[in-house]
Amino acid sequence: MHFAVIARVLGVLLMIFSMTLLLPIVVSLWFNDHNYMTFLWGFAVAFSAGVAIWLPVYRSKADLRTRDGFLITALFWLVLATFGAVPLFFSNGLDLSVTDAFFESVSGLTTTGATVITGLDTLPPSILFYRQQLQWFGGIGIIVIAVAILPMLGIGGMQLYRAEAPGPVKDNKLTPRITETAKALFTMYLVFTFSCALAYKIAGMNWFEAICHAFSTIANGGFSTHDASILHYESPAIMMICTVFMLIAGVNFALHFFVWREKSITHYVADAELKFYLTWIVIGSVITVAYLASSKTFSLHDSFYLGIFNFVSTMTTAGFASNYSSFPSFLPYLLFLFAFLGGCAGSTGGGMKNIRVLLLYKQGMREIHRLIHPNAVISVKVGKITVPDRVIEAVWGFFAMYVVSFAAMFMVLMATGLDLRTAFSAVGACITNLGPGMGEVAAHYGDINSPAKWVLCFAMLLGRLEVFTLLVLLTPAFWRR
Amino acid sequence: MHFAVIARVLGVLLMIFSMTLLLPIVVSLWFNDHNYMTFLWGFAVAFSAGVAIWLPVYRSKADLRTRDGFLITALFWLVLATFGAVPLFFSNGLDLSVTDAFFESVSGLTTTGATVITGLDTLPPSILFYRQQLQWFGGIGIIVIAVAILPMLGIGGMQLYRAEAPGPVKDNKLTPRITETAKALFTMYLVFTFSCALAYKIAGMNWFEAICHAFSTIANGGFSTHDASILHYESPAIMMICTVFMLIAGVNFALHFFVWREKSITHYVADAELKFYLTWIVIGSVITVAYLASSKTFSLHDSFYLGIFNFVSTMTTAGFASNYSSFPSFLPYLLFLFAFLGGCAGSTGGGMKNIRVLLLYKQGMREIHRLIHPNAVISVKVGKITVPDRVIEAVWGFFAMYVVSFAAMFMVLMATGLDLRTAFSAVGACITNLGPGMGEVAAHYGDINSPAKWVLCFAMLLGRLEVFTLLVLLTPAFWRR
Ligand SMILES: [K+]
Ligand SMILES: [K+]
Incomplete structure (x- = not known):
């Protein structure tokens, strides 16, 4: 070291x-x-x-x-x-404890958007702005780390992207490459943020709120300047703008970069992860809208806007204004489940990332085919690329550690006295960096006990750092020469 | 075909x-x-x-x-x-619907022990006996399939045991081998059942009840002739006999067979899965007893017996008389979690099986070591055997399908109107073949709706047939020539 x-x-x-x-x-x-x-x-x-x-x-x-x-x-x-x-x-104006201040800061930087603060509408603008900018800087930090650093560290199968990252490749030497890559990604990030802010302004926000919400939209963060969040504006236009930019921010920024540099959308069309991501967005939105409308929870008009908005907000793990926990029947759990799918690798979205779930699915299908044809040699392909077994093993490792970490933290939260729904959803909403949970943490995280908040801080960091970055530090082998 | x-x-x-x-x-x-x-x-x-x-x-x-x-x-x-x-x-005497009769039958044969029948104490002895024998025959069926058939089918990494199974090996030809193996295993099964019945008789049961409970104990089934199950006898001796035989029945019967044939316990000592299984039994029991005693839920004496009995009953997935759902704080979820660990491969215990979790753990550690030493060649070993990557991949596939099946069935149960705790624990208790759940299904499954019962029948079969045996039948590729 x-x-x-x-x-x-x-x-x-x-x-x-x-x-x-x-x-x-x-x-x-x-x-x-x-x-x-x-x-x-x-x-x-x-x-x-x-x-x-x-x-x-x-x-x-x-x-x-x-x-x-x-x-x-x-x-x-x-x-x-x-x-x-x-x-x-x-x-x-805030009067936060040390725990709460740290929780809010972690929640901001990891773009989780779980908040301990209520009464946003009356806070000084500078504090509101600060929370939004925490998410915004957190968002670009995550992208740079995901695109430039994690592939080189080989975490959870992300070595798959090693050859793809923009900037000159010089293996094992981090610095020069990271600087180049960071510049390119930051440019993309700025362009999207500005476009988003402009769209919000045109749709009726003032510049301050437009910028603030653009910050948390592009970061898939979910912080807002209002307690009612995006729903405060009661504007389908604003909801749709938010939806579009959450979707864009949930896509691999390296992909955006290639499309922009080569002025051709073939990169989008050819990307298997993007296809997988959009497919689930469509399927999930249709189910949500259909169930909301057919159960007469909302009018057809509202079902359409609220359904799409909430599904996208949950799956991309933006977590804006999610009143998903008040949806009827299985819908809250369905939406919550998709937060584990999350965004694409190299995006500001959280969860396990679409590429990993896609790889797990393909490997699962390979196992089934192997059972039927025990002697066949079957390779896993994403797009035209044959995925090395080494990468798939890394993804499995990621998945298992994700599940084990989830179970362990859930158990600890139960021990601190939280009820089932709260503990379950709080761990899930934090490890996926979604933000809003269910039960006691549906609206905010202010009412739960301090030990639980520290556990959740760990969960947010664990999710954001793709589990292994933190876990590897906890092994004695890491510290040996 | x-x-x-x-x-x-x-x-x-x-x-x-x-x-x-x-x-x-x-x-x-x-x-x-x-x-x-x-x-x-x-x-x-x-x-x-x-x-x-x-x-x-x-x-x-x-x-x-x-x-x-x-x-x-x-x-x-x-x-x-x-x-x-x-x-x-x-x-x-029963008045069961078609759904309930099928549910009870599946629950018996898969040794799940989830029941829709109450008022056991007043039922005709022949019906009581029949339920117990369903579990007993189910138990030996599972062992034979797990030891003789699944390794040849290569399900979920069980090809690891291919060379180990007793009886002559003739690859791809199932019949002769299965007969030999089945005989050997059935002998072991009979010996254990008789010993268990004798112990129960000596501890105070009459012969009928001793045999009935020996049937469900060796099958890790959990059915009883009393609503209060094993706790009906209020006898620490009976609880301890039950504990010992649940533990024995949770061990690989091929292992028992080798020890018996060679009159040497070296096979027990050398078995990595057995060590893993017993380690968790000890750790889990200590935590359970310590928490029950320190939280003053029971007296020290009762904490000891009830703690060990309930932990073993849950982890081996026998599910006897489990009042675990009424334990305080995180304990119900801790015990429930260990049901996913379950018994050893080739036992009557359910869950994912210790060997699989052990392999996942070892592979997880390998991933971490690979991150620290990216160029090192690290193999996964169980005992002295190097596990082929092929086997590990199969175990991952198993794990992923287990998680996905769990999530999907949970979602469907929520949609049928069950509450979170009930839906969550019912799916878990059925897919692990544990039996008793929490919430509405803590005591019995009689009060939930019919569609939910059919889903749970599927869950029990899925768990018992190691997921892939059923899933493979649902793929079009299986039916193609
Ligand atoms: K978020
Ligand atoms: K059972």
Whole structure:
């Protein structure tokens, strides 16, 4: 392990992150909401900490290897979540405990969108803006990590994307490639965010709210400036804009990048994961709309908009305004189940990712064919690419660890005294980075006990870091020379 | 497919099964409970059907291949469950609907032990005996299939046991081997049943109840002649006898056979699955007893007996008298979770089987080590045997299909109107062949709706036939030439 270089990288990242705290200061001064000191302090603390970490080691140089990659990735989120909590903790209007401030910060950065705060409509604009920007920066962080770093670390089958990532490929050397890739992805991210904000503005939001919601839409985050979230506007147009951009944000950004660079949609058409993702979006939306309409839960008109909006919001794990938990019969569980499918790899969507579920399905079908034809050699293909068994094994490992982590955290939440529905849905909504759960955590996470909140923070990070990035750090073998 | 030979085998098996219906007639005459006509009719119907299936094809001969094996195995359970339901349907004292009679029959033969019948204490002895014997014959059927047939079909990694099964090995030819193996296993089964009955008798049961409970104990079935089940006797001695024999019945019978044949326990000591199984039994029992005692749910004395008994009863999926659903806090879910671990392969225990979970764990650890050492070649070993990747892939396939089937059936049960706890635990208790669930199905399954019962029948068969035996029949590829 190159601890000095790791510290240098983290120090720099923390300094960069501290700069982002200047934005809410601008917002605060613009709206004159008397809250800028909070963020100035937040900036000062984060920046000084960054310098303090960076300064002793700023001359350190070494090529980072995969093992360092795990540690940097995990520490990156942990450190940012910690310093991101500082302004929330010190804000006058909020009165959050340490637990709640950290929970909200983790929830923001991981784009989970589970909130402990109520009464959003009356909060100072700077705080509202800050929550949205946490998600936005979290979203681009996730994309860069998913597209540029995880494939090289080989987590959960993501080595499949190793050759695909934009930027020059230089195996085992992380730095040069990441910079190139990050630039390209950030450009895409900016373009989508701006388009989304513009669409919201045209549909009737003011610029502030349009930008705020564009931030959390493109991040598939789900934070809003209103307690009623997107439904506050009672506008089918806004719901549909939100739906479209959640869908776009749930697609692999590397794919968007290729389409943009080569000015050709053949990449979209050829992508097996995208096809799988859209197929389930359509099937799920149709079932939801049909059941809502036929059970007379809403009028046909409302069933259409609310059905599609809620299904997409749940499956992409944006988790906007999801009143899915109040849907009748099996619908809440159906929608909830699709959050485990989630977005595509390299998107801001959560869950297990479509490509993994697609691979599991194909491998499952292969097993059945092998039973019928025991001696046949059958390979698993995604599109035209034959998937190496090594990748499939990694995906199985991912799936098993996902299930085991889920069961373990569910058990701990039950032990803290939560009821079945709450514990079950809270773990699911956090590990998939969906956000809203059912039962006591349908509207917000403010009422559950503190130990449960810490477990859920772990769940959110576990989901966001694709399980293995965190789990590998907990094994003694990782720390051995 | 050799349909004629399949019909011949099924016809013979059905005729043999019909003979077992003569036993309750003896019981009925002995106790003079005026119920013998029911079973005489049941016998007549099953025997005639067997003859009718067998006669037109009794000269058919062909070596059966694996594909025929799937069909025979699945039809075997389906046909027996159907004809096993006949006496239950026609019994005067019961008044069961078609659904309920079939449910009870499937539950018996799959040794699930989920019952729709209440007021057991007042039923005619012949009916009580019949339910117990359904489980007993189901139990030996499962062992023979698991030890002799599934390894050859290669289901869910069970080819691992291909070389181990007793009897001469002749690949792809099922018949001669199965007969030899079945004899050896049946002997073991008889010895254990007799020992168990004797122990119960000595501990205070009368011979009838001792035999009845020995039947369901060795089958890990969980049916009883009393509504309060084993707890009816209020005897720690009986609880401990039950615990010991549930544990024995949860071990691979091929292993018992080797130990018995070679008069040496080295086979027990060397078996990695047995070690894994006993480790979890000890850990789980300690947690259960400790929590029951420290939470003052029971006295220390009762915590000890009830804790161990209930944990073993749940993990081996015997499901006797499980008042586990009334345990405090997370305990019901912890015990329930261990039912998914279940017994060892080749035992009467249900669940996913210890060997599979052990393999998944080892593969999970391998993935983590591969992340740390990307270029190392790491093999998965169980005991001294290196497990082929092919087997591990099959286990993953099994695991995924198990999870997917669970989720799908859960969703359907929710749609029929069951509440979360009931739907969740009913599917789990049936697919693991545990029996008792939580919520509305904690005591019995009599109060839930008919469609739900049919889904649960499917769940019981799916669990018992190791998922793939049934699923493979549902694929078009299976039926193609
Ligand atoms: K979210
Ligand atoms: K059982």
